[in-house]
Structure formats: C-alpha cells, structure tokens
Amino acid sequence: MDNILEVKNLCKVYDRFSLKNISFELPKGTIMGLVGENGAGKSTTLKAILNLVKINNGSVKVFGLDMKDKEIEIKEDIGVVLDEGFFSEYLTPTNINDIMTGIYKNWSKELFFKYLEDFNLPKDKISKEYSTGMKMKLKIAVALAHKPKLLILDEPTSGLDPIARGDILDIFQDFIQDEEHSVLVSSHITSDLENIADYITFINNGEIVLSKTRDELIDKMRNCKMY
Amino acid sequence: MNIIISNSSNAPIYEQIKEQIKSKILSNELKPGDLLPSIRNLAKDLRISVITTKNAYEELEREGYVETIPGKGTYIASKNVEIIKEEQMQKIEGLIDTAVSIAKISKITKEEIKDILDILYE
Structure with missing residues (x-):
C-alpha cells in the first residue's frame, strides 16, 4: 500500500515541552487515530504536519511531495478541522461558501450544499445558533467541500453525544470508501477509534509510544493483565 | 447479509466475520457466484476497521471459500x-x-x- 502521509523525525522544541522524533506513516485508504492524554502533543503534531508551527527538525511528505517545497499544492488536497479557530459564529453557511469559493481552487458549491443537506444543517442560519454537534458537522462539511484526499482532524468528537459521534465516524468511513483517501484524526475518546481506526498511534509526553494496526493492538493485547 | 459482531466474544473480529460467512455458505444462504459486499462497505456497515474486513476476506480466499476478481469484487467460490x-x-x-x-x-x-x-x- 502507498503512503499518503510520511512523517519522519519531527522535532519541535518549546520551553516546557517538546516533540521528540515523531515518525509514522499513513497508508492510502485508511483511518489513523492519534491518541494520548491532554498535552501529550497530539495537536502540536497535527499543526507541525500542516506547517502551522515551525518545526526544528524532520520532514513531512504528503502525497509523496515535501511539505516544505509544495505547501500550497499539497494543501489544495487536504481537508482540515482544528480544535479552535473557525469562522465567526455570525456567518451563515451561505456566507462561508462565498468566502471559501475564493480560497480553494477545487471548492464545489454544489458539494458543500449537498453536505449541508446530508448533515441536516440549515444554510441560512448563523452558526451561533447551531448545536455543538451541528457546528462540528459544519466544520467537516467545509473541510470536505474542496474534494480533499486527506482529512486531518483535531478532536472532532470531543464534547459530542454518542449519536453525533457515530454520525461523524460514519462520515469518515464514507470518505475512505474511495481507496485514495485517508483520515488522520486525534481523539482521547478511545472507544471511537477502537472501532473504526485502522491504525492507532499513541503519543505520550511528546514521543510516539506505538504506531500499529488496530487488529495487532486489540487482538494480540486483549489478554493483558494488570498486576 | 447479516453479520453480528460481538465485542464480548473472545474470538477476534476478523474470525467472527469469517466463521459467519462460512456458515452462511454451508447453509446455502450464500450461493456460489454471490457477490460479497466490498471490504470498505462491510467495514462501514459494521463500523470496524477496513484492515479487519480485509483480513477476514483474505483468509476466506486462502481457504477457498471465496474468489476475488480485481476491480470487480469478492464472490463466493463455485463448486466448493x-x-x-x-x-x-x-x-x-x-x-x-x-x-x-x-x-x-x-x-x-x-x-x-x-x-x-x-x-x-x-
């Protein structure tokens, strides 16, 4: 299987925290869950992959291209949902469509409104009036509407009830029905990932503890005993 | 096709899928030539990993219960x-x-x- 994303020896040093030699690979057509406690470095890793924080060392390759050289080209094909930082809550999806049309070359108005309809989101209501689950679905609709090949999401299911979480996991599995697509998703709700993730990467204190397929992890380690 | 995954079972999920498909073949519920759902579709329906369903299909193929035709899908093997x-x-x-x-x-x-x-x- 080809890799859609290759992260090698990623290092980022802060005063009190650092990412140390983060390396992992995400094959095409799969979902990877990034797990770890709060402050373990999940969000920093995702931001470092997206070149939103300046890395001290290491390399990120997406679609076989180096993030340093081809950032704009690569980002046309990535859909991103970050924890914070989104549109003003006084914008309606219709406004957001107008803004995004000028940002992504491949932005599709039809696709965006189709997702709004699929996710039951009213298009002329300001998002301030949306529920938490609806806001997250709106973010995901925005991330999907320029037909990305790779989705990167930071804690998309936190704060949501089990039904809304299930809906969102369904969206991810729909997305990888195309074998060229992959999802990298961070979460601390392990039961979500335990089910649908093909790979689990566990980060603790800025270091990768393990990066394995779900089956290896669950089926071979299910009989662990704590003494 | 009805497959039930039990989280409390000791058997790994890929094995549960494999055994249930086998028993459907023997009981004639699945007949030679029948098309199985794609690995991605089945993974989505059962809300499990694609790699798990892939493993199940690969083992069924190794044991001769199904045949995979690249680009078309996985079928129940004939005559078997x-x-x-x-x-x-x-x-x-x-x-x-x-x-x-x-x-x-x-x-x-x-x-x-x-x-x-x-x-x-x-």
Whole structure:
C-alpha cells in the first residue's frame, strides 16, 4: 500500500515541552487515530504536519511531495478541522461558501450544499445558533467541500453525544470508501477509534509510544493483565 | 447479509466475520457466484476497521471459500460447497470414531450413543 502521509523525525522544541522524533506513516485508504492524554502533543503534531508551527527538525511528505517545497499544492488536497479557530459564529453557511469559493481552487458549491443537506444543517442560519454537534458537522462539511484526499482532524468528537459521534465516524468511513483517501484524526475518546481506526498511534509526553494496526493492538493485547 | 459482531466474544473480529460467512455458505444462504459486499462497505456497515474486513476476506480466499476478481469484487467460490461438506464429514467421522472407542472401552451401547446424538442434535 502507498503512503499518503510520511512523517519522519519531527522535532519541535518549546520551553516546557517538546516533540521528540515523531515518525509514522499513513497508508492510502485508511483511518489513523492519534491518541494520548491532554498535552501529550497530539495537536502540536497535527499543526507541525500542516506547517502551522515551525518545526526544528524532520520532514513531512504528503502525497509523496515535501511539505516544505509544495505547501500550497499539497494543501489544495487536504481537508482540515482544528480544535479552535473557525469562522465567526455570525456567518451563515451561505456566507462561508462565498468566502471559501475564493480560497480553494477545487471548492464545489454544489458539494458543500449537498453536505449541508446530508448533515441536516440549515444554510441560512448563523452558526451561533447551531448545536455543538451541528457546528462540528459544519466544520467537516467545509473541510470536505474542496474534494480533499486527506482529512486531518483535531478532536472532532470531543464534547459530542454518542449519536453525533457515530454520525461523524460514519462520515469518515464514507470518505475512505474511495481507496485514495485517508483520515488522520486525534481523539482521547478511545472507544471511537477502537472501532473504526485502522491504525492507532499513541503519543505520550511528546514521543510516539506505538504506531500499529488496530487488529495487532486489540487482538494480540486483549489478554493483558494488570498486576 | 447479516453479520453480528460481538465485542464480548473472545474470538477476534476478523474470525467472527469469517466463521459467519462460512456458515452462511454451508447453509446455502450464500450461493456460489454471490457477490460479497466490498471490504470498505462491510467495514462501514459494521463500523470496524477496513484492515479487519480485509483480513477476514483474505483468509476466506486462502481457504477457498471465496474468489476475488480485481476491480470487480469478492464472490463466493463455485463448486466448493460439496468439497467443504466432504471436509466437514471427515471431521465428524474422526470425532465420532473417538466417541465410539471411548464407548467400547466403557461398555456403552450403540443405542445409548444414538440417544446422546438425538439429544445433542436438537
């Protein structure tokens, strides 16, 4: 299987925290869950992959291209949902469509409104009036509407009830029905990932503890005993 | 196709899928030539990993229950049902043979074994 994303020896040093030699690979057509406690470095890793924080060392390759050289080209094909930082809550999806049309070359108005309809989101209501689950679905609709090949999401299911979480996991599995697509998703709700993730990467204190397929992890380690 | 995954079962998920498809083939619910759902579709329906369903299909293929035609999908293999049944019969013969030897040693009659069989088969 080809890799859609290759992260090698990623290092980022802060005063009190650092990412140390983060390396992992995400094959095409799969979902990877990034797990770890709060402050373990999940969000920093995702931001470092997206070149939103300046890395001290290491390399990120997406679609076989180096993030340093081809950032704009690569980002046309990535859909991103970050924890914070989104549109003003006084914008309606219709406004957001107008803004995004000028940002992504491949932005599709039809696709965006189709997702709004699929996710039951009213298009002329300001998002301030949306529920938490609806806001997250709106973010995901925005991330999907320029037909990305790779989705990167930071804690998309936190704060949501089990039904809304299930809906969102369904969206991810729909997305990888195309074998060229992959999802990298961070979460601390392990039961979500335990089910649908093909790979689990566990980060603790800025270091990768393990990066394995779900089956290896669950089926071979299910009989662990704590003494 | 109805497949039920149990999280409390000791068997790994890929094995649960494999066994259930096998039993559907033997009971004729799935017939030679029937198309199975794609690995991605099945993973989505069951809300499990694609790698898990892939493993299940690969093992079924190795054991000759299904055939994968690249670009088209995975089908129930033809003609194999008879062979599968034959294999199962051999397995049963072996087990009954053991039962009969135990019975002979312990002076248990054929009738008594038949009674056990009747009860167990219900």
